[in-house]
């Protein structure tokens with residue numbers, strides 16, 4: 168395992184567990200912003216890219232370390248892309264997955280099966296330092312359908328109501344390693360590593 172290379176600018180325990188597996192398997196050690204006493208950045212951007220940059224810059228500035236951040240969300244076609252950028256705070260309270268799921272299922276109550284398409288989107292940003300003018304940016308997508316009721320107890324956030332049609336499993340029914348292989352976050356991180364292959368990571 169390499170020495171600590173960067174700080175991960177996230178306070179989401181579910182995301183951090185996924186990063187631990189994904190980056191650990193690749194041999195990279197990191198610290199979390201929470202371990203270094205860094206507060207959450209304000210997510211004032213209007214796009215996933217902007218928010219990921221804000222988070223990474225905030226953590227890099229506070230710690231002096233390179234920083235990796237993820238901004239992600241669930242985009243539902245029948246809802247015009249909502250909750251999208253506002254996925255974490257859809258029902259009003261940041262990170263209340265139960266309330267977010269309840270609000271989503273209510274909004275989708277009358278939407279027929281064929282129109283329940285959705286995708287998770289993740290943007291991962293790596294800044295080598297707070298003023299890095301050349302951020303490395305990678306994106307990943309996971310397409311599926313919104314279920315009518317939650318299934319499974321793994322994962323986090325909207326996982327219980329997101330169906331992967333190819334496997335007929337909800338995101339909360341996958342083994343963590345399989346979710347990491349299929350997911351928006353896993354794909355974004357793979358793309359990031361490819362971009363960095365001959366340079367930094």
Ligand SMILES: O=P(O)(O)OP(=O)(O)OP(=O)(O)OC[C@H]1O[C@@H](n2cnc3c(O)ncnc32)[C@H](O)[C@@H]1O
Nearest residue numbers: 177178179237238239240241254255323324325326
């Ligand atoms: O900003 P950080 O501290 O990383 O944590 P966060 O939870 O606020 O993260 P985001 O701002 O990126 O919001 C993303 C939300 O989208 C949802 N989400 C993202 N990836 C997901 C996944 O793999 N499974 C389920 N829900 C996910 C979930 O509700 C997250 O809270």
Ligand SMILES: [Mg+2]
Nearest residue numbers: 207210238255
């Ligand atoms: Mg957030």
